[in-house]
Amino acid sequence: MHTVRFYQTPAGRPVIQEWLRSFDRPDRAILGFDLKRVQLGFPMGLPLCRSLGGGLWEVRSSLSGNREVRMIFFHDPEHQALVVVHGFIKKSQKTPKAEIEIAYRRMKERSL
Numbered sequence: 001m002h003t004v005r006f007y008q009t010p011a012g013r014p015v016i017q018e019w020l021r022s023f024d025r026p027d028r029a030i031l032g033f034d035l036k037r038v039q040l041g042f043p044m045g046l047p048l049c050r051s052l053g054g055g056l057w058e059v060r061s062s063l064s065g066n067r068e069v070r071m072i073f074f075h076d077p078e079h080q081a082l083v084v085v086h087g088f089i090k091k092s093q094k095t096p097k098a099e100i101e102i103a104y105r106r107m108k109e110r111s112l
Contacts, residue, residue, distance in 0.1 A: 002075075004039050007085040007106050016071075016084050027063050034061045035071060039082060042075065052095065056085075056103055070095065072103035074110075083110060 006016040020028060038049050038059050050058050052072065059071040068090040073082045086103035088096075 001080075002039050002042055003079070003081045004035060005076075005079075005081045005083045007083060007110065010109070016087060019087050023063075027069075030063055031061050031069060031071070034059050035084070038073075042082060052100055052103075054104060055107060056100065058095065070099070072099070074103075074107045083107070085110070 006014060008014050008016075020031060023031065034048060038044060042049070046060075048060055050060060052058055055074050057073055057075070059073065061069045061071070063069055070088055070090050071084050072086040073084045075081075076083050085106035086099060088099050
């Protein structure tokens with residue numbers, strides 16, 4: 001089984017955990033459950049998980065109010081970890097390029 005780690009800024013700020021705490025308890029439960037399913041079954045595919053290319057994957061969660069949330073992560077085989085580097089509420093059909101770029105930059109930062 002993989003461990004799940006969350007990106008922190010170079011200054012140590014846990015931005016992903018802060019973002020997750022911004023959701024109410026029922027939404028956090030859904031996000032946590034979906035992330036746990038990926039943790040236990042990675043690699044896996046749709047409908048819960050999808051490769052974005054370049055080493056990035058997304059966890060696809062549906063919340064109340066027709067909200068779609070995406071958590072972007074990469075697999076760190078050396079540490080048997082899934083590292084969540086970005087998350088956002090999806091507002092369009094396609095995953096915005098800017099969101100993928102943030103995740104990719106953070107993944108590269110972690111690889112230095």
